Amino acid sequence: MATIKKHISKSGQITYYIRTYNGYDCNGKQIEKSMTWKPSDGMSDKQIEKELQRQVVKFEDAVKEGQYYDSNIRFGDYGEDWLEMNRPPQLAPKTYECYRGMFRDIKEALGDIKLVKLQSRHLQMFYSNLRENGVKRTGAYAVSDKIDDLIKQMQLSKNKFAAICGVSSKTICAVCKPDGHISIKSAEKIAKGLNLPVQQLFKLHQDTGGLSDKTILHYHKFISTILAQATRDRLIPFNIADRNHMKAPKLERKEAAFLDDEQVRHVLELLENEPIKWKTIMYLLIYSGIRRGELLGLEWKDISFEKKVISIRRTSQAVERMGIITKSPKNDTSYRTIKLSDTVLDLLREYQQYWQKRRTELDDYWQDNIQIILADGSTQTVPNDRLFTKVDSTPMNPYSVSDWVRKFVKRNNLPYFTPHSLRHTHATLLIAEGVSIPTVSRRLGHSSIATTSKIYIHAIQSADEIASNALEDKLKLDKHKEDESI
DSSP: OOEEEEEEOTTOOEEEEEEEEEEEOTTSOEEEEEEEEOOOTTOOHHHHHHHHHHHHHHHHHHHHTTOOOOSSOBHHHHHHHHHHHTOTTSSOHHHHHHHHHHHHHHHHHHTTSBGGGOOHHHHHHHHHHHHHTTTTOTTOEEEOSSHHHHHHHTTOOHHHHHHHHTSOHHHHHHHHSTTOOBOHHHHHHHHHHTTSOHHHHOEEESOOOOOOHHHHHHHHHHHHHHHHHHHHTTSSSSOTTSTTTSOOOOOOOOOOOOOOHHHHHHHHHHHTTSOHHHHHHHHHHHHHOOOHHHHHTOBGGGEETTTTEEEEOOEEEEETTTEEEEEOOSSGGGSEEEEOOHHHHHHHHHHHHHHHHHHHHHGGGSOSEEEEEETTSOEEEEEOOBSSBOTTSSBOOHHHHHHHHHHHHHHTTOOOOOHHHHHHHHHHHHHHTTOOHHHHHHHHTOSOHHHHHHHTHHHHHHHHHHHHHHHHHHHOOOHHHHHHHO
């Protein structure tokens, strides 16, 4: 049964507050629904009473049928609740961290809009702002190629260096990345912590431009995910961000960056002069196509020298406030075995001897058992069997691989590439050699063949053209012999 409360403002405006209940929540508390109704000017008391009763019946029916949508919940508040409900392990820690970062921008732009009032035009304006300015990113970034060298000179870990500078370790990792950038405010903090002029350490950029189309699409998909849940919660009648109500931000598909075969051969030649640890890391990235996190999750028991395969069973990730975590691979198809060439296996045998020697040299510093952090935040003590570790024998930070590759590229004046570029290189070279798309997809651990086909469409088309020309050459009649037979 609904209750009605009449309110008269100082200006004489009459408002009726209508409240009813619809079942109980998980704590046994009645679920309350409410609305307000204002009579139109000029209505008589009798007309007001009649219309008020009609509004009450209409409201009660809508609540019972689950068609009444709370007009008071704001998008920012609901989004915060959604994030709270989807903390790890509901979401992968890295995914949650990315969502948290995006939601800061989303809340600033759209947070005060009520869920039922949010429209596609609001989203389009937000995306335009991201594309042009990146939500207050203009004039807010600095880059430096000196910080990493400075950390080494001071013989500090990135965590300790960050503490001295008064910034997070994530900020230090960000500025040390290839093309990494941080806010000018963070750059000033670092310079102040080191008692150096900011211009001595950083190049300050006054105009960053906007975010990429791919990043904006990530924002859109995230917003749509939140609104889809709000629809299931019956807080809004439909999801204004889904394809039935608006077009997703357009994404101009770009070809994945990769090295050609000559460039790869040059890289392999250069690796002959590098430490065996980094040589092995690079060979595995090139010859297996595994992801950076999968590489650092490898343990010796994952390698079968007899069967000539490696098994992907775990991955390492760096997550803010958690550290280096160990989690399951990206998806079910990421659990896989990959055949290795004799070249890589011979190098792995050599590296294993180095690894065992290093383990003996470290003596008491080597940890036979290490404590790893799992995706849900819990810890587990396991035998120390990782192929690639830090000096203290604990799991490596994935960003350290990117840092080393960046320096390797710069040191040898190579075309720009990243660890992930080597994954694309692996796939592209296989396709060019005529390896089937299903085989390439299985090696990469893609969720479907369609994913592989979409990413490597250009390589597939090039291979198809080569195949067509090869068949033509194979079946073409010899014109000279044809003339002789006439």
